[in-house]
Amino acid sequence: MKARRLDPARSEDHQGNRLVVSQGAPVLMFDFDRIIERRGTHSSKWDNMAKLSGITEADAIAMWVADMDFAAPPGVAEALTAEINRGVHGYYADTGSWAEALVVWLKRRHKLTVDPAWVTPVPGIVAGLGMLIQAVSEPGDEIVLFPPAYHAFRKIILANDRRIIDARLINQQGRYVMDLEALRRLITPRSRIVFLCSPHNPGGTVWSPEELKALALFCAEHDLILASDEIHCDLIFSHATHTPTLNAAPEIADRIVSCFAATKTFNLAGAHMGALVTSNPVLRRKIEARVAAANLTSLASFGMIATEAAWRTGEAWLDALLPYLEANRDLLHARIEKAAPGARAMKLDATYLSWIDFSGTGLAADDVADRVAKRARIFASPGPQFGPGGENWLRFNFATPRPILLQALDRLDEAFADLRK
16 A cells, blocks of 8 residues: 655645655655654553652653654544545444445455454454453453463452453563463463464564464364454564464354454544454353443444544555664663673564563562663663563563664663673
8 A cells, every 4th residue: 555645835744744745746755753742641651650659750751651753644644534524423333334344454454354343443452352251251360361462451350359360471582482381270160261462562673473273173172252452563673474363264264253453553542432343243242232231322423433543544554664663672672681691582573562581681570670760761661560570571572763762762861881891
C-alpha cells in the first residue's frame, strides 16, 4: 500500500507530515522525528509520571507505559474530524463495517481468515479478557500465565478472584521459551484458561508456529481455553513473522480466543477498543452474555471510528513506522549495553518495549532503579511488576522521536559512568 497522495499545493498536512515529490506527484512522508508536547494533555504516560514514579523534575522522560509519542495515521484524524464536523454524536450503530475492516486487515497482513461473525467488540482487550474469565470460570479457579508477562493480566485475574498459576518462561540464549512439561505438573482440575502474549510482552519474543501448536494441543489435552493476546502482532521487525494462533492450530480453533486491536499498532490506546475472536459459537455466546451483563453492548463511537479508519487507511504509516522503531531498538540496545557494562537486552523481534537485564552489572536491583529514576530522570517500567523472572530487569519504551531517545541515552551514559572507569 503506497503512502497517501495529497494536494500538491500544500507542503505538509495538519499533523506536520512532510510532502515530497516522487515520480512527479506529492507523496506523504511521515515525520516520526517531530516532537509533540504531551504534557498537560491528560496523557497518562507523561502527566501521571510524577505521581507513579516519584520523578518530579520538569525534564523527566517517560519510557514506561505502552503508547507511542507519534501522531496517529492521518486517515484517523480525517475520520474523527468528519465526525466532529457533523456535530451530532449519538449512539453508535454497529453495522458490521468495523468487524469487516478487522477481517480484511488480518487477511492481508497476517494471512488469517476470520468470519466477521466470530468478532466480538470489547472496550479494550484487558476488559475483554476479564469478561472471558467470568464466562468460563468461577471464583477460585486458576488462570495460567507465562511470566514475566504483561502486568495487567495479573491484575484482572486477581480482581476477578481467580488464582494465578505461574509457568515461568526460560531465557534460552536471549529468547524466551515455554516449558510445557513444567506446566503439566502445575495445573490442577481447577485450571481453566491459559493467557498468552503473542508476541510476548515484555520479552518481544515472536513464537514459532511449532511453539504455538504445541501449546494449543496442550490446552486441548487438558481442557483449557487458550486466550491469545495478539495486540502487538502488527509490530513485527524484519526477519521475523507473526503466526496467528488460529493459523498454527486450526484443528482446535474451538478452544482458542484470539485478541486483536488497532490501538497499539496505530497509537490509539485512548480509543479503548479491541476484539475477541473465536469460531466457537457456544463460547462466543458466553462472552457476549458477559458483555451484555456489563451493559457494554453500546459501543463508543469515537473509538470505533478511529480504529476502523486505522485498519482501512493506516498501512503506509505502519510500513514507514516499523523501520524507524527498529532503528530505535538497535540504538537503544547498543548504547545501554555500552553505558552499563554487563547489561543485556533480550532479543526483540516485536513490540517497541525493550526488556533489559541488569543482573550482569553487579549492581543491586534497587541501585539500578535509583540510577535510572534519580540520575537519568527516566521512568522505565519496573521488572518485578511483570511477575516472577522480572527481578533485575527494566522495560524501556523506545517508541519516541529519536531526539528524545538520544537525550535519554545520554542520561543513561551519565547514570552508569562509574561502572566504565
